[in-house]
Amino acid sequence: AQSVTQLDSHVSVSEGTPVLLRCNYSSSYSPSLFWYVQHPNKGLQLLLKYTSAATLVKGINGFEAEFKKSETSFHLTKPSAHMSDAAEYFCVVSDLQSGGFKTIFGAGTRLFVKA
Amino acid sequence: EAGVAQSPRYKIIEKRQSVAFWCNPISGHATLYWYQQILGQGPKLLIQFQNNGVVDDSQLPKDRFSAERLKGVDSTLKIQPAKLEDSAVYLCASSLGRAALNTEAFFGQGTRLTVV
Numbered sequence: 223a224q225s226v227t228q229l230d231s232h233v234s235v236s237e238g239t240p241v242l243l244r245c246n247y248s249s250s251y252s253p254s255l256f257w258y259v260q261h262p263n264k265g266l267q268l269l270l271k272y273t274s275a276a277t278l279v280k281g282i283n284g285f286e287a288e289f290k291k292s293e294t295s296f297h298l299t300k301p302s303a304h305m306s307d308a309a310e311y312f313c314v315v316s317d318l319q320s321g322g323f324k325t326i327f328g329a330g331t332r333l334f335v336k337a
Numbered sequence: 338e339a340g341v342a343q344s345p346r347y348k349i350i351e352k353r354q355s356v357a358f359w360c361n362p363i364s365g366h367a368t369l370y371w372y373q374q375i376l377g378q379g380p381k382l383l384i385q386f387q388n389n390g391v392v393d394d395s396q397l398p399k400d401r402f403s404a405e406r407l408k409g410v411d412s413t414l415k416i417q418p419a420k421l422e423d424s425a426v427y428l429c430a431s432s433l434g435r436a437a438l439n440t441e442a443f444f445g446q447g448t449r450l451t452v453v
Contacts, residue, residue: 256441265341265444266380266428312379324393327372327379 224249226315228328236336241285241300243331245313248294253317255296257287260310260330269311272296283307308335339363341445343429349451355417358448362410362431368392370442371404371414372428380428386412419452426450 229244247253257269270281277289287298296313313328342361350356362369367388372380383402385393388409397404401420406412416423426449430442 258444263446265446266430266442267444268441271441325382327381329377329379 224253224315224317224324224326226313226326226328228311228313228331230331231329232332232334234334234336235303237305238302241298241303241307241333243298243311243313243333245296245298245328246294247296247313247315249315249317251317253315255287255289256314256316257281257285257296257298258312258314258327260312262309266312269298303333303335305335305337308333341429341431341443343427343445343448345448346446347449347451349453350419352421352452353418355415356419356450357413357415358427358429358450360412360414360429360445362412362429363433363443366431366433366443367409368432368440368442369406369412370428370430370432371412372430374426374428374447376425383414416450419450421452424450424452 226247235241252274255272258266259269260266269285270279270287272279272289280286285300287296289296310330310332312330316325341363344359348356369386371383373383374380383397384404386406389406402416404414426447428444428447430444432440432442
């Protein structure tokens with residue numbers, strides 16, 4: 223069965239400090255994994271994706287994520303938070319299921335950045 | 338490049354009324370998705386089209402929801418009759434080519450539906 227769990231519903235950091243948003247998944251096959259960001263009143267935007275190449279994936283705006291198969295994790299990190307990073311972040315898993323490719327979104331993690 | 342266009346942006350209706358949402362995907366994108374995002378939850382796929390054919394509608398409540406994609410371009414999603422629990426943001430997304438494992442989807446801003 224396919225599932226994705228975002229371990230924190232809310233994360234609060236100070237500007238300039240590191241960001242860690244945690245995501246665990248389960249998949250029957252070799253999945254593709256994505257992180258999307260949703261700013262208020264804007265559409266979802268792709269931050270980065272893992273597709274069985276390098277396990278450390280670099281995305282836009284200084285974000286990166288590491289695929290760890292042994293831990294079934296795909297945590298999102300950024301060395302130094304900026305005020306503009308405040309948004310909702312979604313971890314997404316996509317893999318082959320009976321009937322075709324299935325994509326599931328996590329419940330989301332809201333990131334707050336304090337000045 | 339123009340993005341995914343959706344209208345209306347907001348809609349308020351009474352329960353048991355009907356409502357329709359419209360989506361215009363990015364030009365040339367063969368795959369179109371409709372998602373429902375309830376407050377505090379991640380988006381849930383309702384239906385996926387490949388050109389004008391349905392690829393996946395397993396989570397679409399077919400007794401009240403319907404969608405079509407005539408000519409493989411624009412799409413409409415309809416709810417009839419609406420229930421209170423249909424209050425959500427309805428997101429349309431599109432992707433280039435055949436839906437595949439690692440294909441990026443581009444999302445519209447969504448339609449926020451409130452059923453009272």
